[in-house]
Amino acid sequence: MQVKKYIPGISLSLLLAMIASLIANISYIKHLGLSSIVIAIILGLLIGNSVYPKLSHYCYVGxxxxxxxxxxxxxxxFGIKLxxxxxxxxxxxxxxxDILMVVSTFLLTMWMGIKLFHLDQDSVILIGSGCxxxxxxxxxxxxxTINTNPEKVTIAVAIVVIFGTLAMFIYPFFYAYIATHFAISDSYFGIYIGSTIHEVAQVVAAGNAISEPAVETAVISKMLRVLLLAPFLFVxxxxxxxxQQGNSQKRKLVIPWFAIGFLLMACLNSLNILPKQFVSIIIMLDNILLTMAMAALGLTSHYxxxxxxxxxxxxxxxxxxxxLIIGGAAINVAVNAAL
Incomplete structure (x- = not known):
């Protein structure tokens, strides 16, 4: 492998990741709940649709x-966070x-996306997984896992960002209304937040706007949804x-071996044998790598x-x-009433 040809593209992705991380640490941006990976794809889109075409010959490999x-x-x-x-x-x-929310939301997205809106399967799968x-x-x-066009990924991420950001502002007002009419604990509402809002950062922002117990249960509930990512990819x-049987244009699917690694990292962290400082370093490294990947994705997506x-x-x-708001509330109430 010729290492030199990878350096320009990796360096550009890393540079955008570093800039995105700096922007994400601005207090106002933190308040908005925008993570570095979201900012990275925005930067990637801006560069990718302006100056990157002139640099792509040197950078595309990296x-x-x-x-x-x-x-x-x-x-x-990413599994070490769990x-x-x-x-x-x-x-x-x-x-x-969480299981009911993941299954019902994905199946509903598939049905609506394909049957009602007549979108292509790959786009619907990506939107469904993100939501x-x-x-x-x-x-x-x-x-x-499905190896599709980067533009479809960018559109799916954009949808997650738009509606997840709206949720961050809507849920605290929703809680204020419910709390004045019903006896509901902050922890109970935190599970509702974690089981229905799109991004981890958005969950944290919405929970923080309510209380400490709310954000604690919200994050734990959200992490369980994250853990469901691995079995979802296998299914x-x-x-x-x-x-794809009987299809003349059969697609080659990648067995999600990285999902196995994801679960193994979660198992390893659950044993409590890793030093906290080491876990913190791995989490920081993972954030950088995810941000790099999103920047690269933005660079190869076109308006x-x-x-x-x-x-x-x-x-x-x-x-x-x-x-997610109405159906999620109904599922939360029904499960807690039944059990």
């Missing part, structure tokens, strides 16, 4: 490496709520393999893809957003 191999490594390391002990704190009700599991991280992990891979996609993906995202 950029492709960043959104491919580096991305898969980042997904594996422990099974934390997940147990939400109880079996919280676990059941039902863990936002941008789920979108890019799913892309690594998705099996589904796509089954449904024309948004024009071509039209308003249908946005409408799909809106209806799923409404489902």
């Amino acid at each position: 950029v492709d490496f960043s959104k491919g191999k580096i991305l898969r490594l980042a997904i594996i390391l 422990t099974f002990q934390d997940i147990a704190l939400v109880g079996y009700q919280g676990i059941l709520i 039902s599991i863990c936002g941008a991280a789920a979108v890019i992990a799913t892309e690594s 998705l891979s099996a589904y796509l393999i089954k449904n 024309s893809a948004f024009q071509k996609a039209g308003i249908k993906p946005l409408l799909l995202g809106f209806f799923i957003f409404v489902w």
Whole structure:
């Protein structure tokens, strides 16, 4: 492997990741709940649709490496943010709520996206994974399984950012209204937040606007949804393999080996044998790698893809957003009433 040809693209992705991280640490940006990976894809889009075409001849190899191999490594390391002990704190009700939300949201997205809006399957799968599991991280992990166009990934991430950001502001007002009419604990509402809002950063922002108990249970509930990413990828891979039979243009699916690594990292962290400082370093490294991958993704996405996609993906995202708020509330109430 000629290392030199990878350096320009990797360096550009790293530079954008560093800039995105600096922007994400600005207090106002933190308040908005915009993570570095979201900012990175925005920067990537800006550069990718302006000066990058002039640099792509020198950078494309390293950029492709960043959104491919580096991305898969980042997904594996992402598992170290989870422990099974934390997940147990939400109880079996919280676990059941999260499973029901992931399954119902993804299936509803598939049905609406394909049957009502007539979108292509890859786009609907990406939007569904982002809305039902863990936002941008789920979108890019799913892309690594189905191997689709980067423009579709960018559109799915944009939908997650738009409606997840709206949720950050809507949920605290929703809580204020509910709390004045019903007896509801902050921790109970925190599970609702974690089981229905798109991004981890958005969950933290919404929970912080309510109380410390709310944000604690919200994050734990959200982390359980993140853990469901691995089994989701295996089920998705099996589904796509089954449904490509008899198709003259069979797609080659990547077995999500990185999902196994993701689970192994979560298991390892659950054993409590790793020094906290080491875990912190791995988390920091993972954030950098994920941000690099998103920057690279933005660099290879073109504005024309948004024009071509039209308003249908946005409408799909809106209806799923409404489902997450109303349907998510119904599932939370029903499960807690039944158990």
